[in-house]
Amino acid sequence: MGGQAKSVVARGVAALVLAGLLGLSAGAGIPTPEAKGIILSKTCPPGFARVDGRTCELRSLYQMYASLEDQGVGGLKTGLPEFRDGFTPQQIDLGRYLFFDPILSVDGSLSCASCHDPELGFGDGRGRSVGVTGEEVPRSAPSLWNVGFLKSFFWDARASTLEEQMQGPLYASGEMGNTRDNLLATLKASPAWQKLFAEAFNRNEGDITLDEIYSGLAAFQTSLISLNSRYDQYAHGYHAALTPEEIEGLNVFRSFVARCAECHTPPLFTNQQIAVLGTPEPAGMPRDIGAAGPFEDETMRGGFKVPSLRNVAKTAPYMHSGRFGTLRETVEFYTQGRGHAVPEGEKLNIHWHIWEPKLTDDELDRLVDFLGTLTDESFTPREPARVPSGLTPGGRKAAPDEGVAKTAAIINSSRQPDQHQRGKQTP
Numbered sequence: 001m002g003g004q005a006k007s008v009v010a011r012g013v014a015a016l017v018l019a020g021l022l023g024l025s026a027g028a029g030i031p032t033p034e035a036k037g038i039i040l041s042k043t044c045p046p047g048f049a050r051v052d053g054r055t056c057e058l059r060s061l062y063q064m065y066a067s068l069e070d071q072g073v074g075g076l077k078t079g080l081p082e083f084r085d086g087f088t089p090q091q092i093d094l095g096r097y098l099f100f101d102p103i104l105s106v107d108g109s110l111s112c113a114s115c116h117d118p119e120l121g122f123g124d125g126r127g128r129s130v131g132v133t134g135e136e137v138p139r140s141a142p143s144l145w146n147v148g149f150l151k152s153f154f155w156d157a158r159a160s161t162l163e164e165q166m167q168g169p170l171y172a173s174g175e176m177g178n179t180r181d182n183l184l185a186t187l188k189a190s191p192a193w194q195k196l197f198a199e200a201f202n203r204n205e206g207d208i209t210l211d212e213i214y215s216g217l218a219a220f221q222t223s224l225i226s227l228n229s230r231y232d233q234y235a236h237g238y239h240a241a242l243t244p245e246e247i248e249g250l251n252v253f254r255s256f257v258a259r260c261a262e263c264h265t266p267p268l269f270t271n272q273q274i275a276v277l278g279t280p281e282p283a284g285m286p287r288d289i290g291a292a293g294p295f296e297d298e299t300m301r302g303g304f305k306v307p308s309l310r311n312v313a314k315t316a317p318y319m320h321s322g323r324f325g326t327l328r329e330t331v332e333f334y335t336q337g338r339g340h341a342v343p344e345g346e347k348l349n350i351h352w353h354i355w356e357p358k359l360t361d362d363e364l365d366r367l368v369d370f371l372g373t374l375t376d377e378s379f380t381p382r383e384p385a386r387v388p389s390g391l392t393p394g395g396r397k398a399a400p401d402e403g404v405a406k407t408a409a410i411i412n413s414s415r416q417p418d419q420h421q422r423g424k425q426t427p
């Protein structure tokens, strides 16, 4: 251990000297020696209890409610779908460092957080994300809140586990652009990463495996729990948590006229199915066939996974390619008539719950009010001040779409730094 620590310091010092000679400042991509001090958290994230002295298990008031359908679709006291837990605190924290370390991309420029930014509801505020090549990918980055409850991943539901999903961005040339061999080689070459993997998987330092990388990232993502919004407080029986306008919005949302809750079913606000809505694409973008691709089924043409609406006020722009800039526009889409945005000649099998609810302007406003009650970021994990590679934590971020950037600036300026954040963790 001692020898290794010394060699890390030596390497770090050499890098600093080199950086000094080249006139570069630390943080501009030159590894620094600081990473050697990183220690993984030994406590479960908030919302989790430690069982068997080892693994973290989710605790939520919703676990008191027995069934998904207890009080009908859209009922307040309905239970949660099955959840993926059972990771150790160290594995979850290892995942946090992996998530924010741009060493995961081929050129050290992008981390998962580049496109899934905690400040932007774990999206990137863009209609289409930007990968290592600087080009846009065809779809928007979904929020990652509550992904531990999901049975399928991506807008077209083409992956069925988090581990399978992450191999998309990691190895796609237009996203993080890495290869399996290069990813393993870079992590193995890092003494700081070697030490953390050994700590997380309770083994001696040695070979890091792809499975360990995937488990760590999955563990961290399952810790992103958002189930304590004002809506939740209301659902658990505290009626004063919502204003009369917001309750009105909830009632429209659950009504047989609007039918929102048929697909965006509480408490996750998704029934996890694929639905064809006939959402328009942004100007100039080709039609996205959605789930018809992976499932090779034409009836799913233009079908997308029903997104959860948790923290939706933070994740503009909306829909699979960001066609709508605001929640008001998005909600209005539903009342403009079944198939109104489908181009001529395009045959879509639009879902039977999409029709013409003829909602009034007032009702649309109340729906937007209600959607704002689904915000809860109290368990936002802390972004590490430094990552094991010594690269810039979080990596490069593409600028959010214009309207989104403005709104985020207003929200963030009114927020106190570090309020609500995980206190016990190292950097």
Ligand code: HEC
Binding pocket: 099, 104, 110, 111, 112, 113, 114, 115, 116, 129, 130, 131, 132, 137, 139, 140, 141, 142, 143, 144, 147, 150, 152, 153, 154, 155, 156, 162, 165, 166, 169, 170, 174, 175, 176, 217, 221
């Ligand atoms: C270049 C931007 C970018 C990077 C980097 C990126 N993602 Fe994503 N992510 C996206 C986009 C875009 C989608 C949706 C793609 C689709 O549906 O076809 C997505 C989808 C996902 C989903 C599916 C969520 C759902 O509800 O279906 C998860 C989970 C996810 N990403 C996790 C990760 C992790 C973990 C990493 C790091 C290994 C990562 N992403 C890196 C842009 C990115």
Ligand code: HEC
Binding pocket: 253, 258, 259, 260, 261, 262, 263, 264, 274, 275, 276, 277, 279, 304, 305, 306, 307, 308, 309, 312, 315, 317, 318, 319, 320, 321, 327, 330, 331, 334, 351, 352, 353, 354, 367
């Ligand atoms: C038939 C199922 C269904 C019904 C009914 C439905 N939605 Fe959706 N909703 C979806 C799907 C699928 C998407 C994603 C569509 C896409 O990306 O093209 C979506 C997207 C959204 C989004 C954008 C979320 C994001 O992260 O981009 C909002 C907001 C939304 N719906 C609100 C509502 C409201 C309010 C109602 C009731 C007026 C409603 N939905 C009714 C299936 C449904």
